[in-house]
Each structure stands twice: as C-alpha cells, then as structure tokens.
Amino acid sequence: MSTKNKKVMVIGGGIAGLTAAWELSRFNIDVELIEKTPFLGGYAIRYCCKATDECRQCGACTVEAMLKNVVNEPKIRVHLATDVEKINNSGRLSVDLKKSSYKPDSATEGVIRGYSKNNSPLHVIVDKEKCEENPDAVPEGAVELDTMGFSGKLDVDAVILASGFKPFDAEQKGTYGYEKFPNVVTGMDLELIIRENATVVRPSDGKTAQKIAFIQCVGSRDESLGNLWCSQVCCPYALRMAERIKHKNADAEITVFYMDIQNVGKDYAGFYEKCKTEFRFVRNIPVDVFPMENDSLSMRYMNEEDGLCINEEFDLLVLSVGIMPGPDNSNLSDLFDVVLNEDGFFAGIDKLNSTSTLKDGIFLAGTVAGPKDIAASMAHAGQAASEVIKHLGVS
Amino acid sequence: MTDMKNTDMEEINIATDVLVLGGGLTGIKAASEIAGSGYKVILVEKDAELGSQKGPESLIGLEEEYKGLQDLDDKIKADSNVEILTQTSLVSTAGVTGDFIARLSKGEEVIEHNVGAIVVATDFSVGALNEKYGLSLTDNVLTQSRMDELLASEADKEKLANKTVAFLVGLGQEGNPLVLERVLRSVLALQEIDGCNVYIYAGELKVASNGLERMYKDSREKGAVFFKLTEKPEIVENGKTISFFDPVARRDIEISPDLIVVEEEMSANHLNEELAEILRIDVGPLGFLQKDNVHFFPIRSNREGIFVAGSTREISGLPSAWTDVENIAVEVRNLLGDGKKSVAKNKAIVDEAKCVICLTCYRCCPHGAIYWGDKKAIISPVACQGCGICASECPMDAIQIGGFDDGAMSEEVKNGVVSGNGTPRIIAFCCQNSGFEAGEMADVFKLQLPDGLRMIKVPCAGKIDIDYILNAFVAGADGVMVMACHPGNCKSENGNTYAQWRVNDAYRMLEEVGLEKDRLCFVGTASNMGSGFSSIVVDMEKRINELGLSPLK
Numbered sequence A: 001m002s003t004k005n006k007k008v009m010v011i012g013g014g015i016a017g018l019t020a021a022w023e024l025s026r027f028n029i030d031v032e033l034i035e036k037t038p039f040l041g042g043y044a045i046r047y048c049c050k051a052t053d054e055c056r057q058c059g060a061c062t063v064e065a066m067l068k069n070v071v072n073e074p075k076i077r078v079h080l081a082t083d084v085e086k087i088n089n090s091g092r093l094s095v096d097l098k099k100s101s102y103k104p105d106s107a108t109e110g111v112i113r114g115y116s117k118n119n120s121p122l123h124v125i126v127d128k129e130k131c132e133e134n135p136d137a138v139p140e141g142a143v144e145l146d147t148m149g150f151s152g153k154l155d156v157d158a159v160i161l162a163s164g165f166k167p168f169d170a171e172q173k174g175t176y177g178y179e180k181f182p183n184v185v186t187g188m189d190l191e192l193i194i195r196e197n198a199t200v201v202r203p204s205d206g207k208t209a210q211k212i213a214f215i216q217c218v219g220s221r222d223e224s225l226g227n228l229w230c231s232q233v234c235c236p237y238a239l240r241m242a243e244r245i246k247h248k249n250a251d252a253e254i255t256v257f258y259m260d261i262q263n264v265g266k267d268y269a270g271f272y273e274k275c276k277t278e279f280r281f282v283r284n285i286p287v288d289v290f291p292m293e294n295d296s297l298s299m300r301y302m303n304e305e306d307g308l309c310i311n312e313e314f315d316l317l318v319l320s321v322g323i324m325p326g327p328d329n330s331n332l333s334d335l336f337d338v339v340l341n342e343d344g345f346f347a348g349i350d351k352l353n354s355t356s357t358l359k360d361g362i363f364l365a366g367t368v369a370g371p372k373d374i375a376a377s378m379a380h381a382g383q384a385a386s387e388v389i390k391h392l393g394v395s
Numbered sequence B: 001m002t003d004m005k006n007t008d009m010e011e012i013n014i015a016t017d018v019l020v021l022g023g024g025l026t027g028i029k030a031a032s033e034i035a036g037s038g039y040k041v042i043l044v045e046k047d048a049e050l051g052s053q054k055g056p057e058s059l060i061g062l063e064e065e066y067k068g069l070q071d072l073d074d075k076i077k078a079d080s081n082v083e084i085l086t087q088t089s090l091v092s093t094a095g096v097t098g099d100f101i102a103r104l105s106k107g108e109e110v111i112e113h114n115v116g117a118i119v120v121a122t123d124f125s126v127g128a129l130n131e132k133y134g135l136s137l138t139d140n141v142l143t144q145s146r147m148d149e150l151l152a153s154e155a156d157k158e159k160l161a162n163k164t165v166a167f168l169v170g171l172g173q174e175g176n177p178l179v180l181e182r183v184l185r186s187v188l189a190l191q192e193i194d195g196c197n198v199y200i201y202a203g204e205l206k207v208a209s210n211g212l213e214r215m216y217k218d219s220r221e222k223g224a225v226f227f228k229l230t231e232k233p234e235i236v237e238n239g240k241t242i243s244f245f246d247p248v249a250r251r252d253i254e255i256s257p258d259l260i261v262v263e264e265e266m267s268a269n270h271l272n273e274e275l276a277e278i279l280r281i282d283v284g285p286l287g288f289l290q291k292d293n294v295h296f297f298p299i300r301s302n303r304e305g306i307f308v309a310g311s312t313r314e315i316s317g318l319p320s321a322w323t324d325v326e327n328i329a330v331e332v333r334n335l336l337g338d339g340k341k342s343v344a345k346n347k348a349i350v351d352e353a354k355c356v357i358c359l360t361c362y363r364c365c366p367h368g369a370i371y372w373g374d375k376k377a378i379i380s381p382v383a384c385q386g387c388g389i390c391a392s393e394c395p396m397d398a399i400q401i402g403g404f405d406d407g408a409m410s411e412e413v414k415n416g417v418v419s420g421n422g423t424p425r426i427i428a429f430c431c432q433n434s435g436f437e438a439g440e441m442a443d444v445f446k447l448q449l450p451d452g453l454r455m456i457k458v459p460c461a462g463k464i465d466i467d468y469i470l471n472a473f474v475a476g477a478d479g480v481m482v483m484a485c486h487p488g489n490c491k492s493e494n495g496n497t498y499a500q501w502r503v504n505d506a507y508r509m510l511e512e513v514g515l516e517k518d519r520l521c522f523v524g525t526a527s528n529m530g531s532g533f534s535s536i537v538v539d540m541e542k543r544i545n546e547l548g549l550s551p552l553k
C-alpha cells in the first residue's frame, strides 16, 4: 500500500504532538496538527537552557529544533486556536473542529508573543481595544486572535492525542502563599524568568536572589490531594536550574526541601553527589510560609537531626510543581471514547504499548498518557508514529 | 539549512539487510519489527538459545504482558525474513552506514554480511550488593533475585508464612526505579502470605516511574513498614538484628528479621566496551553505549545507522525498551527506504590532487563516515552529517563542505566586517544549531544587539578553521566571537571542543602580533538562549570599546 491520501490528525502542538507530526511527515503522510492556543510548542517551548559550563541535558533546546522542523514542513498543516468539537466514527474518522475558546492569562498592550522565534504568527492580538489605544506598540505582522482558528470537518485515517498536561496549580496549596507573596514562584515561572532575563531576579524588586529555597513534590506524591504519582520531571528541573543559578552566582545559597530525590541524567549518582556539595538538602517538606517586611519569606520546617522546628528566611521560594492530567482529558475521553486511568491520564492498551488505545485508530503521545520529561515525550511520540504507520499499512 | 535546493543530488544504492546484536527480548522484538517492515534481519545471539538473556528483572510487573511475549521466540523462528545465528559473535565491522560489512564468528566458521544498519540490544547485568551492607549471602540473607524465585514457586511461598522479612534498598547504591519496583513487587506479594511482616530500610525512594508511588502507598496500607534513612542501619551478626536511631521518636529501633533481602545493582553489560570498539561507537556514562547528549536520545549512537536499544543505552525495563524498538523501526525505514537513497553530491568532497591519505579525517570524523580508497579518503554521503570537522582538520585543505566552502566563507567574512558608524565591528561565527538560532531569536525579539555585529553561520563550530578567525582580524574586525553549543550538546559530539582548541591557538597567535586577547572569545550557547545571546554580545562590545578599535584596520 502507498502512503498516498493517508492523513493523520495530531491533537496538541506540544513537544509530543510536534514530534509525532514530524515523524509521520517523513513517511509522506499528511498531517493535520490541531493546537488550542495561538502558538505551537506547549509548555516545553518556554523553558530555559540549564547549562552551566556544560550542557545539563534538560532537553529544552531540542524543542526549538523540532518546532523549526514542523513549521518548515509542508506536509504538516497547522491549525492554531482550534479545538475538537465532535467525532463521527464511520470508516474514516471524521472530526469536527471549532475555533477554540482560548483566553490568555494576561496581556499588557493587548498583544501576546510566542515563546520561540519560530512561532508563526509570532504576535497575536488578543485585545483589539487596547491595541487601538496604542497602535505603535502593535508589532508588524501581528494577527488578530478573532481571525484565527479553523471550523469545519476533516476526514482522517488515525488520530494521535497529544494534548499534554497541566502544571499543578500552586494556589491549591494555600499555605505557600503563591500569588499572594511576590517572591514565591513556581518552577514554571522560574523557567521563564531565566529564559527571558538570563538571570534570576526577585519579582518584588528585581534584585538578584541570594538565598533560594526549592520545595519539591508540590502537588505530586500528595495523598491529601489524591495525587498518587511522582511527576518525574521536577527533581531534574529543580536541580538543573539550581546548578545553573549557582554557576552564575557562586554566592547563592540554595536549599532543597525534599522527600526523595529522583535521578537526573545518565550519570545520576555523580550529578547528585556534586549537588550535595553545592546545596543544602533537607529531607522535610515545609508546610507554612510567612511574609517578611522586605518581601522575604520565612519558613518553618523540622530539623532532621533533633526533630525540632526551625524558622529560616529566604529571598526567593521556588515551588517545584508537577505534572497533572490535562484540563481537557475528561472531555477528550468522552469525545474519543478512550478511557482514562485512575490518575486521570489516558490509558494505553498495556504497559508495553502505552501509545495504542482500545479504540481502533486512536493513539496517544506524551504526557497525555502520564508524567514524562521532554526526551521521554519525544520517544513516546516516535513510538506512537510507529504504531500509526503499522495501523495504516504504510510501506 | 545548507543550500540543498541548489545542490545536485545523486541516487545511490544501499544495503537493506539489518544486523541485530543480542537475542534477548529487546533484540527479538527489534528483529520482528524490522522484519515486519520488509527488511531481512540477521539476529545474532552469543548464547545457544534466544531469549535466554532475559532476566526476570526486566519483566517485573509485566506478568500479563509477558504471556503475550511467550510466543515471540517461536514467531521469530518462523519468520522467513529473519536469519537467526546463535552462539555467534561479532568480530569486526568495516564500511559505513548503508554499506557495513559485519564479520561474525560462529564456532570455527566466519560469516560475512553486508548490512545497511545495525541495532545493538545487549542486556544489563545484575550484581548482588550484600557486601555493601557487610552481609554474606546465606539461607537467611537473600538477593532480590533469590526472593523473586521464591515468590515464583508456590511451595517456597508457603515457607514464607509467619516470617519477618527486612528489605535493604537504596543504601548500598543510588538506585533507580527498576530496583525499587522489584522490591515493591515482592513486598506486595509477601503481604498476601499469612503472618508475613515486612520492613523496608530505604535510602531515597526512586519512585519516578509510572505506578510506583501507588504501589508504595498500597504496600504501606497493607502493613509494610518503611524506614527512610540517610545512612545504613546497624546490622549485627550477619543480620540477626538491624537497628537505627529514630530522631523523631528519639530512640533506637531494633528488629530481628527471619530473612533479609538485599538490593541488587544493574550495570552495563560487560560486552559493551568490546562491541563499542568493533562498531566504533562511543561508550557513555557507566559503560552504557550512549553518550549523555540530548541529540542522541532516544536511540542514536554517534554513527548514523547504528542504533542502541533498551539496556544497551541505559538501565531500562521492557516498556522503555519497547519504546526504543519502535523508534528504531521508524529510523531504519527512514534510513534504508527501498534501498535507493538520494544524497547531495557535494556534501563533503575530497580533492584527490590534495589528499595524501594521512587519515586525519578518518580519525577525527565523529560520525565514522570516512574510509579510504587507493587515491584518496572517501566520505560516505549517507553517513556524513556535514559538520565539517574533517575539512578544518585536514592539513592539506583537501576537503570542502557543500554550502560552506572556504572561498565562500572568506568572502562572507570580508563582507561581514562592516562599519558600525564607529562602533566595533564584531564577527560572530555561529553554529547553526545553537549560536545562530539564539542570535536570530535575539534579533526577532528585538533584544539589544551591537550595530557592528555580523553573524556567520557554520554547520558546526568544528568547521571554524583557525584561518577564518585570523582572516577576520586581518579584514579589520575589532572582535571575533566563536559561538558553539555547550560542551556535551554538540550534534557532532566534539565540534565545540575542536573550536575551543582553535580559539586557544588563535590566542597565542594574537599575542604574537600584539593584539589583545579580549578581542576574541569562545562561548557556549543554545538555540533557546535569545536573551543570553544578547547579553553576551553586548558585554563583548563593551570590552572592545574599552580596548578601542583594532589597530589592524
């Protein structure tokens, strides 16, 4: 059989969706890539390089490379600001799409920018009125969100669900004071702070943060929330960012509050040993955070040696938020008739093949099927592409 | 991208047979997938039986799935596309991607095969860690493997009733999720046995794998007691008692277990290093056959057409080995296609008149893409990645890289030295994978950049000849920057290292002609460092301003 006329829909333009789309296009398969927001890249396109005097294998730069592949590949048709409406499953899969109801979190000037230079369009107008007030601030080539999005029906031979995850909403852990105290940030915020500023400053006063605390497992491994999984990425990203901070600022004092540190990189034991010489590790998760006058934060935790409580002050507190099931999982599960597992991620047919589903023609790629880092999401997407190719009988 | 559109393409024939090394479950699966997409596979196993390598450790928790695998051995034997060679090992390889010659020895016999691609699928080795805890193995002190065996037999299982069992994990090694998964599986199984009490002395719990945190919780709910320690407990008389001081309860906690189960370590196969030498691929951390370089993940080695699967490249259970195999199946099809490959004629051209077959290029090519004939070195257009390290290292300047030949490059340097209205003229040689992307990002995001900055794109920092740097100064540049990938992130592995060496050489030469060292710099960059790029070049401009414009112009 030939690949002529074979068409696959990939839902979600994060690193998993990008990789799946790219792998399929290399087999001459037409791909319809559906992305809910106005930009491709998902979460991983906003991450910083965590290299010290050497690469730390965080994988963030590989997302840039894959995005570039995809936007330059004519076999991949990208539909931004588009969402799935309905599935009609008869012979070929027919999927109804609609303009997504995407709303940005915040947009000063009424324009938002993609995180990568490879985003196309790069600027999207989300608030026309604001833009009209100050037309000079509107970059050339900016596209109005209202004009974006695709509605209509597309017939495809298979669908890959790659709609990703949601970072844990740190406000749910109210005692940490996220969104209340300016110098409490999440790992996601810190990624962007470093990416955009090339240095770590306190949000409250723009000063270099000297005394920094990381709290691990925020939202993950948490029985009280019913989140019985390790997110697998937060120890690696926290330690890598901490190393990067320390490399740029040898005077920075970094403390990591943790339960169990998960392995980072191929030489994990060596890496952890190095970290132990540079940061203080405290095997205790603090519960309460109090604001100080200078916008610093005081934390209470239990000392390991004597079991007594201590108070300590920090300039900046980083909450290592984890990977939660995507906000659309239950809706997509209903639409595509594919079951979720007990944690709320999509379930594959078995442990060895977690990309195929019980539903013929529907496949999974990336964190939609459970916590993964960038490299694992890409590998999973490659596996999904392989299963799709077999399914289509492409040769 | 290189100017592929303008270059002439040619079609060449390549071998489409595939060699799979290792007849464990991963190797069998790889053979079956690759044969399934229509290629002939030679599956090589050093032992007498296929599948014999599979230890129970990679099957932990996959009992259901394993049932489906039982016939994999039989299926592969019946597959006419697969030739199975047991008691066989690889003795040497020659040639390049698309045209490897593999020499195999089976007893006395030596067999030669011409293959297009090679898949390495060796298993990890398992070792007891009792000595790390000062324990000797006895009937009461068991390895995890021994415990797995006991639990697999109904008769042995009965004997475990009413026993107190202590597990030691994560205190004799850093550990990994697979080690923990084996422990949790046995703990859960023991809790099904009447009167069994289970204690786990654990260092860090490596729960970073799907389902482990839940198993951890289930086992605690069923009564298993976990002691999370930062150092080994005190073990007396080969495990008669185990004790430690609990800082919260402020007292010693002592237990006298009937059985102690000691964790095992998983390490790289002892055959890996030899295989790496034969295949001319790199050995990575801890003896696994993949460098810690994101561009190789998941399944690439440093040589195009040689792929590494599962435990060959890192400690991996079957699920991730399966993921690897599917990725390899896709890559093999991309590489071999129908045996005809369209390649750019001018990817890397060796000038016969200049080449003296000194083999510098053969030695320095990180992709193993070069071999030689009677008259000159030959660069395989399939294996070559166009990095240009060879071109810059060749003492005879006999190699030119398509799209980046020396003539064009020096022209670009000359044109790049432009007046920035009295501001410093800075030439930045930028790797197309990192520095150039970062620079474009800074530009597109309208971040601050010096007026006199010109970026010159190179395929890899390893292509930056020392002549390029010196010529830039001769042409009047006030500063020269070499912007490579961070160490450990070069797609060609050590292109950035070569660039660093050349910059170091250039420092010496600058000194000789009396130019300040600060006019030249080497920096590691990544494609996502737009703001980083901006601050680096702005700093450079500042430094040059302090020195003043170049005396050479």
Ligand SMILES: Cc1cc2nc3c(=O)[nH]c(=O)nc-3n(C[C@H](O)[C@H](O)[C@H](O)COP(=O)(O)OP(=O)(O)OC[C@H]3O[C@@H](n4cnc5c(N)ncnc54)[C@H](O)[C@@H]3O)c2cc1C
Pocket (backbone or CB within 6 Å): A011, A012, A013, A014, A015, A016, A017, A034, A035, A036, A037, A039, A040, A041, A042, A043, A044, A047, A058, A059, A060, A082, A083, A084, A162, A163, A164, A165, A166, A167, A168, A186, A187, A188, A189, A191, A233, A237, A321, A322, A323, A326, A328, A332, A365, A366, A367, A368, A372, A373, A374, A375, A377
């Ligand atoms: C704070 C933090 C830091 C991290 N740092 C690292 C790191 O340094 N290194 C690393 O390897 N990993 C890191 N990770 C993990 C990394 O983010 C993930 O592995 C990766 O982003 C997963 O990619 P994905 O494509 O599966 O999901 P996503 O990135 O979530 O992408 C999914 C995409 O699908 C779209 N989508 C969702 N629903 C729909 C719908 N209904 N229709 C259409 N489109 C839809 C979304 O808009 C999004 O673009 C980090 C994670 C966190 C939380």
Ligand code: SF4
Pocket (backbone or CB within 6 Å): A048, A049, A050, A051, A054, A055, A056, A057, A058, A059, A060, A061, A062, B294, B486, B489, B525, B526, B528
């Ligand atoms: S640290 Fe991360 S972003 Fe930086 S070079 Fe390495 S993999 Fe790329």
Ligand code: SF4
Pocket (backbone or CB within 6 Å): A216, A217, A218, A220, A221, A229, A230, A231, A232, A233, A234, A235, A236, A260, A261, A262, A320, A322, B208
């Ligand atoms: S990776 Fe680390 S921080 Fe994240 S959930 Fe797992 S143990 Fe907690």
